[in-house]
Amino acid sequence: MTATILIADDDAVQRRLVENMVRRSGYEAIVVEGGDAAIAALTTSDGPVIDALILDLVMPGLDGMGVLAKIREAGISVPVIVQTAHGGIDNVVSAMRAGAHDFVIKPVGIERLQVSLRNALNASALKNELRRVRHSREGRLTFADIITRSETMANVLKVATKAASSSIPVLIEGESGVGKELFARAIHGTGDRSAKPFVAVNCGAIPDNLVESILFGHEKGSFTGATERHTGKFVEASGGTLFLDEVSELPLTAQVKLLRALQEGAVEAVGGRKPVKVDVRIISATNRRLLDRVKGGQFREDLFYRLHVLPLTIPPLRMRRDDIPNLLRHFLARFCAEEHRTINGISGEAMAGLSQLNWPGNIRQLENAVYRAVVMSEGEQLGLSDFPLISAQPAADADTNAPLVMEPVLQRTAPEVISGNEIPIAPLPDAGSLAMLAYDGDMRPLEELESEIIRFAISHYRGQMSEVARRLKIGRSTLYRKLDDIAANEEQ
Numbered sequence: 383m384t385a386t387i388l389i390a391d392d393d394a395v396q397r398r399l400v401e402n403m404v405r406r407s408g409y410e411a412i413v414v415e416g417g418d419a420a421i422a423a424l425t426t427s428d429g430p431v432i433d434a435l436i437l438d439l440v441m442p443g444l445d446g447m448g449v450l451a452k453i454r455e456a457g458i459s460v461p462v463i464v465q466t467a468h469g470g471i472d473n474v475v476s477a478m479r480a481g482a483h484d485f486v487i488k489p490v491g492i493e494r495l496q497v498s499l500r501n502a503l504n505a506s507a508l509k510n511e512l513r514r515v516r517h518s519r520e521g522r523l524t525f526a527d528i529i530t531r532s533e534t535m536a537n538v539l540k541v542a543t544k545a546a547s548s549s550i551p552v553l554i555e556g557e558s559g560v561g562k563e564l565f566a567r568a569i570h571g572t573g574d575r576s577a578k579p580f581v582a583v584n585c586g587a588i589p590d591n592l593v594e595s596i597l598f599g600h601e602k603g604s605f606t607g608a609t610e611r612h613t614g615k616f617v618e619a620s621g622g623t624l625f626l627d628e629v630s631e632l633p634l635t636a637q638v639k640l641l642r643a644l645q646e647g648a649v650e651a652v653g654g655r656k657p658v659k660v661d662v663r664i665i666s667a668t669n670r671r672l673l674d675r676v677k678g679g680q681f682r683e684d685l686f687y688r689l690h691v692l693p694l695t696i697p698p699l700r701m702r703r704d705d706i707p708n709l710l711r712h713f714l715a716r717f718c719a720e721e722h723r724t725i726n727g728i729s730g731e732a733m734a735g736l737s738q739l740n741w742p743g744n745i746r747q748l749e750n751a752v753y754r755a756v757v758m759s760e761g762e763q764l765g766l767s768d769f770p771l772i773s774a775q776p777a778a779d780a781d782t783n784a785p786l787v788m789e790p791v792l793q794r795t796a797p798e799v800i801s802g803n804e805i806p807i808a809p810l811p812d813a814g815s816l817a818m819l820a821y822d823g824d825m826r827p828l829e830e831l832e833s834e835i836i837r838f839a840i841s842h843y844r845g846q847m848s849e850v851a852r853r854l855k856i857g858r859s860t861l862y863r864k865l866d867d868i869a870a871n872e873e874q
Contacts, residue, residue, distance in 0.1 A: 384408060384409055384410055384707065385409050385410070385433035385434065385499075385503055386409065386410040386411075386412060386430050386431060386432055386433050387404045387409045387410065387411050387412070387432075387433065387434050387435070387436060387499065388412050388413075388414065388420060388423055388424070388432045388434070388435045388436070388460075389401055389404065389411060389412065389413045389414070389435075389436045390413075390414050390415075390416065390417065390419065390420035390435065390436070390437050390438060390441070390446075390449065391413075391415075391436075391438040391441070391465075392415055392416055392438065392441040392442060393438070396438070396488065396489075397413045397415075399489070400436055400465075400490070400495070401413050403490075403492045403495050404436070404495070404499070406492065407492065407495070407496050407499065409433075409499065410430070412429075412430070412432070416441055416442065416443050416444060417441055417443060417444030417445060417446065417448055417449040417452075418443060418444050420435065420437065420449050421444070421449060421452050421453075421456075424453065424456075424458055424460060425456065425458070431531060432460050433460065433461075433503060433506065434460060434461050434462070434463065434499060434502050434503060434506070435449075435453075435460055435461070435462045435463070436462075436463050436465060436495075437449055437450070437462050437463065437464050437465070437482075438464075438465055438466060439464050439465070439466035439473060439477060440466055440467070446464055446466070446477070447476060447477070447480060449462075450462060450464075450477070450480035450481050450482060451480065453481065454480070454481050459506070459509065459510070460506070461483040461484075461502035461503070461505060461506045462481065462482045462483055463482070463483060463484045463485070463486060463495075463498050463499070463502055464477045464482045464484075464485055464486075465485075465486045465487065465488055465490060466487065466488060467487070467488040471837070471840070471865050471868060471869055472869055473485075474840065474845055474847070474865065475862060475865050475866065475869065478847060478862065479862075483501075483502045483505065484498045484501065484502060484845075484846060484847070484848075485845035485846070485847060486498060486844055486845055486846075487844050487845050490844070494844055494846070497846075498846070500726070500727070501848075503711065504711070504714075504715055505715075507711040507712045507714075507715040508715035508716065508718075508719055510529075510712065511712045511713070511715055511716040512716070512719070513527070514527040514529075514712075515716070517571070518564075518567065521567070521570075521571065521576075521579075521580050522571050522576070523564065523567040523568050523570075523571045524568055524571045524572050525539055525542065525543060525546075525568045525572060527564075527568065528561070528564060528565070528568060529705065529708050529709055529712055530702065530705050530708075531704065531705065531708065532697075532702035532704050532705045534697050534701055534702045535696075535697065535702055535705070538565075538694060538695070538696060538697070541692070541694060542565060542568065542569055542694055543572065545569055545692050545694075546568075546569045546570075546572035546573040547572075547573060547574075548573075549573075549575075549663045550691055550692050551644075551663075551664045551665070551666070551688065551689055551690075551691040551692065552566075552569060552664075552665045552666070552691070552692045552693075552694060553629075553665075553666050553667070553668070553672065553689045553690045553691070553692070553693045553694070554566060554665065554666070554667040554668075554693075554694045554695075554696065555667070555668055555669075555670075555671065555672065555693065555694070555695045555696070556667075556669065556695060556696035556697070556698070557669055557698045557742075557744055558669045558743065558744065558746070559699075559743045559744035559745055559746030559747055560696045560697070560698055560699070560744045560745060561696060561744075561745055562627070562667040562669075562696060563582060563625065563627060563667065565694065565696060566580075566582075566623070566625045566665045566667060567580060567625075569623075569665060570622070570623040570625075570663070570665070573623075573663075575621065575622050575623055575663055578619075578621040578622030578623070579618065579619050579620075579621070579622035579623075580619075580622055580623045580625065581615050581618050581619035581622065581623070581624050581625065582625040582627060583596065583597065583615050583624070583625065583626055583627065584627045584628055585626055585627060585628045585629050585630075585631050585632045586627075586628035586631035587628075590633045590635075590636075593632065593633060593635075593636040594635075594636055594639060594652055595608075595612060595614070595652050596612075596614065596615060597614055597615050597616060597636065597639075597640065597643075597649075598614045598616055598639065598643065598649040598650060598651055598652065599611075599612045599613045599614025599616075599617060599649070599651035599652070599654070600612050600614075600651050600652035600653055600654075601651055601652065601653035601654055603653070604651075604652045604653025604654075605652065605653070608652075608653070612651075613651075614649060614651060616643060616649045616660045616662060617649065617658060617660055619660075619662045620660045620661055620662055621661055621662075622662065622663070623662065623663045623664075623665055624662045624663070624664055624665070625665050625666070625667070626664065626665070626666040626667070627666075627667050628667065628668055628669065629666040629667065629668055629672075629689065630668040630670045630672055630675050630680070630681060632681075634680075634682065637681065637682045637685050638682070640685060641682065641684060641685045641688060643660075644664065644685075644688050645688075647659060647660060647661065648660060664689065666689045672686060672689075672690065673686070673690075698741070698744050699741040699744045699745055699748065700739075700740050700741055703737055706736060706737050706748070707733070707737075709745060709748055709749075710728060710733070710736065710748070710752060713748070713749050713752040713753070714727075714728070714752055714756065714764075717752060717753050717756040717757075718756055721756055721757060723756055723757075723759075724762060725756060725759065725761075725762055725763065725764060726762050726763050727763055727764070728763065728764045728765075729763055729764065729765045729766070731765065731766050732764055732765050732766050732768065732769055732772070735766060735769065735772035736748075736751075736769060736772065739771065739772065751769060751771060755768040755769055833868050833871075836850075836854070836861070836864060836865065836868065839854055847861065
C-alpha cells in the first residue's frame, strides 16, 4: 500500500497541480479545500490513514497556522509540509516553530516536492519506529504500535481491541515471526492491567524437569540445586499478564498443574505447604494448531478449552502483502539510524521482488533481510543485489502483485539542468570574524552580509531549511536564531 498524502489548499488550480505531482510521484492523494476539512480528514476514524500533509498557509477560515496549532493540540504526529506564495522570513520561522517538517514556496517543482515528501515520510517512519521500540522496552505497547493497514488484519485488530478491555483468556495462533508476542503486549498495554507486570515465558525453551519450578516456584532445598527460594512466573505476574509462548510444548505433567492453577486462581510451589493466591490474565500463543495437538494426545483437552476462550489467528505475511512497503520503510529507517548509514530508499525492482516472496519466516525474516541489506550495501539505494533471498526463494504469482516503488523517479522530459543542490553557497563567517567585510567592493556590516546570504539561501533552496543550514555550514538552531535577529532588526 502506497503512502497517502493529504493536500489542503483553497486554490482549485494549485490543488490540481499538487495532486497531479503527488500522484506522478507514486503516492495516493486526498484533496480538501480548507483547514477545517483537513482537521476532519486527519481525525476521522473511518477514512484512510494520512501519512503526510501538504498545507497551504494562507486560506480563508482556519488558515495553515491554525491547522498546525490544532494538530499539535490533538497530538497528531503526521509530518506537515507547508506551502505559500508569501515566502517571508517570518512565515518560515513561524511555520517551523509550529511543527512543520518542511517549507516550500509556490509554485513548487515536482522534484523539490518529491524530495520533501520522501524526507518527511522517512523521518516519520523513523520517529514511529523509535517510539515502538521504546514502548516495547517500557512495556507500553498498544495497537497503534502495530504496523499494518491490511484488510485481512482489520478483524484481528478489532477482536484484540475488544479483548483488551477484559481479562478473558486469549489464545494467539500463527506462524513463527508473525508478531504473536507483539499482539500480546498490545493487549496488555491497552487494558486495565497496563501498569502491572507483563511476564513472558517461552514454554518450549524450558527443560521438562524445570517447568513447574519456573512457572509455580520452589522452596529452598525442595530438590537438588534449589539453594534459594524462587517465587515463580505466576506470582511474578500477579496483578498483570502472564504470556505463555509456545504453550503447545508444555509437557503433560505440567499441563495438569497449569489447569489446576487456572481453575483455582492459586499456585503451589515445588516443596511448598500451601497454595498462594494469584490474579493473572493469561495470554497464550502457539505456532501450531492446538486442536490438532489435542487430537494427537499431546495436549490436554480440558486445558485447551481453558486457554481457547478467545482465539486470535494472525495471518502470515504472504496473506497481507500490502503491509510490506510500510514494514520496509520502518525497518529501513530504524536500521539506517542504528548503523549510521544514509540510504535513500529501495529500487522499484527490489520492491517488486520483495513483495512477491512467500516469506516463510514472516515479519521477522523481512526485518532481518533489511538489516543485512543496510549493513552490506555500498550504495545510497538498496537494489536487487542487496537482497539475495529474492533469487534464492520461489516468488509468488507476479500477476497479483504490481511492482511497488518506494522512491519513484520522475521520467525527465525537459533538458537536463544543473540541480540547485549542486550550486555551492559560501559558509557564514564565524561569530568571531571581523565586524566589517569587503563585499562587491563595498564595506558592509557583518549582520547585513549575513542577512543577505541567508535570504539568498532560503530563496535559492526554496525554503528547505535543512539544506540551507547544511550549505551554510551551521546548525538549524543557529539558523533560526539568526532569522529571529534579522526579523527583530527589521522591526526597529
